[in-house]
Amino acid sequence: MSLISNLSRLSDETSSERRRELLRSVTDLFLSNDNYAAQQLGMFDEILSMVADSVSVEARAEFADRIADRPDAPAALVEKLALDEASVASPVLRRSPVLTDDRLASIAENASQEHMFAISGRQMISEIITDVLVRRGDKQVVRSVAGNHGARFSSNGFGELVRKAEGDQELQMRLVVRQDLPAETVERLLPQLSEQLMVKLAEAGYDSDGRLPAHILKKVREKLGEAVRQKDRQNRELDMMIAAMQNGSAQLPDVVRKLSEGDRLHDMAYVLAKVASLDSSLVGSALFNPAHEPIVLIARSLFLNWQTFQHIAAARRRRLSDELKDESGLDRAYNELSPAAAQRSLRFLKLSKTLNATAA
Numbered sequence: 001m002s003l004i005s006n007l008s009r010l011s012d013e014t015s016s017e018r019r020r021e022l023l024r025s026v027t028d029l030f031l032s033n034d035n036y037a038a039q040q041l042g043m044f045d046e047i048l049s050m051v052a053d054s055v056s057v058e059a060r061a062e063f064a065d066r067i068a069d070r071p072d073a074p075a076a077l078v079e080k081l082a083l084d085e086a087s088v089a090s091p092v093l094r095r096s097p098v099l100t101d102d103r104l105a106s107i108a109e110n111a112s113q114e115h116m117f118a119i120s121g122r123q124m125i126s127e128i129i130t131d132v133l134v135r136r137g138d139k140q141v142v143r144s145v146a147g148n149h150g151a152r153f154s155s156n157g158f159g160e161l162v163r164k165a166e167g168d169q170e171l172q173m174r175l176v177v178r179q180d181l182p183a184e185t186v187e188r189l190l191p192q193l194s195e196q197l198m199v200k201l202a203e204a205g206y207d208s209d210g211r212l213p214a215h216i217l218k219k220v221r222e223k224l225g226e227a228v229r230q231k232d233r234q235n236r237e238l239d240m241m242i243a244a245m246q247n248g249s250a251q252l253p254d255v256v257r258k259l260s261e262g263d264r265l266h267d268m269a270y271v272l273a274k275v276a277s278l279d280s281s282l283v284g285s286a287l288f289n290p291a292h293e294p295i296v297l298i299a300r301s302l303f304l305n306w307q308t309f310q311h312i313a314a315a316r317r318r319r320l321s322d323e324l325k326d327e328s329g330l331d332r333a334y335n336e337l338s339p340a341a342a343q344r345s346l347r348f349l350k351l352s353k354t355l356n357a358t359a360a
Contacts, residue, residue: 019054019055019059020055020056020059023055023059023063024062024063027063027066027067034072057084057085057087057088058087060081060084060085060088061085061087061088061091063081064081064084064088064089064090064091064092065091067092068091068092068094068095068096069095069096069097070096070098071097071098073096073098075098078092078096078098078099079099079103082096082099082103082107082115083107083111086112086114086115086118089111089115089118090114090115090118091118093107093115093118093119093122094118094119094121094122095122095123101126101128101129102128104119104122104129105128105129105131105132107119108129108132108133108136109132109136113137113138113140113141116132116133116136116137116141117137117140117141117144119133120133120137120141120144120145120148120151121144121148122148122150123150124150124151124152125145125148125150125151125152126152127152127153127154127157130145130151130152130153130154130157131153131154131156131157133145134146134153134157134160134161134164135160139164139168139171139321139323140323142161142164142171143168143170143171143174146161146171146174146175146178147174149178149179152180153180155182155184158181158182158185159185159188161175161185162175162185162188162189162192165189165192166192167192169194169197172189172192172193172194172197173197175189176189176193176197178213179213181213186213234264234267238267238270238271241255241271242271242274242275245275252271252275252302252304252308253304253305253307253308255271256268256271256272256304256308256311256312257308257311259271259315260311260312260314260315261311263315263318263319264315265284265287265288265315265316265319266284268287268312268315269283269284269286269287270283272287272298272299272302275302276298276301276302276346278298278346283298286298287312287316288316288319288320290320290323290324290325291325292313292325292327292330292333295312295316296309296330296333296334296337296342297337297342297345297346298342298346299312299334300334300337300338300339300341300342301339301342301343301345301346302339303339306331306334306335309334313327313330
């Protein structure tokens with residue numbers, strides 16, 4: 001009776017904030033019981049579906065997150081939320097057991113990239129859904145579903161993944177470590193694998209038994225020998241670049257431009273870390289972070305001007321593509337940040353990291 005009373009009050013309420021409060025109250029009641037009668041669930045569905053358009057996006061997103069895991073959440077209400085704005089739809093698209101495979105595939109067929117990205121994170125995804133995600137999805141969606149080991153792919157889905165993996169090292173990496181790749185997919189994928197990717201696999205220990213599927217491991221190892229030798233040559237080259245900068249025969253902006261033009265972001269992280277006396281993993285994270293602030297901080301601390309930073313930005317655009325944040329106003333923000341302020345911020349970060357490590 002309390003549920004029915006609150007639902008009735010909610011339907012009559014005109015204040016947006018009051019509706020949000022009542023929505024929370026009703027949701028609390030719903031979540032406190034897992035054995036409602038069909039009549040009660042029907043009333044919950046009818047009234048909340050009617051009221052959903054009258055509360056803010058934030059309120060709907062909060063509500064969607066709270067009911068996303070309920071197997072008895074009213075189907076019509078869940079579908080309404082799944083078609084809402086991405087912030088509202090994401091929790092139910094990612095987690096709701098109410099949404100069937102056919103319904104999810106239908107939503108993915110017409111949804112935005114943000115909606116598809118949410119679907120790509122579901123714990124289990126069937127072939128009927130992944131076919132749509134791989135065909136319609138942007139780079140972020142395709143990488144996400146390829147890296148989801150609860151996702152299953154049809155032969156057409158695997159074929160499309162291999163096609164989209166050409167030139168996309170991150171997608172190649174996610175594919176090659178999957179245990180379910182068919183033999184024909186492996187045959188199509190292996191020629192695309194670069195020596196740089198082979199080095200990354202070796203450094204991560206994927207050339208060890210058990211880390212890669214056996215039929216891939218044998219063929220990958222054939223490439224690893226030359227890849228490791230190539231990595232050794234690159235490391236010697238980088239050490240020579242650093243030595244040249246130390247003795248004054250080379251300048252950091254010239255080294256940055258050369259590495260950028262070669263699309264060598266990992267090598268750039270190594271050099272910038274050495275010059276700035278930072279951990280290379282920290283610089284690498286900054287270079288591959290879709291947000292601009294971390295790498296801006298490092299570059300300004302090294303007195304790199306805007307013209308030089310544009311080489312870094314160009315390499316990041318080529319690698320991160322759709323994931324990169326909006327660059328509008330970046331030039332102004334970069335030039336307004338003084339090298340001294342950037343250096344102070346980095347000193348604070350290094351001190352914080354040291355203190356945290358000591359406390360641990």
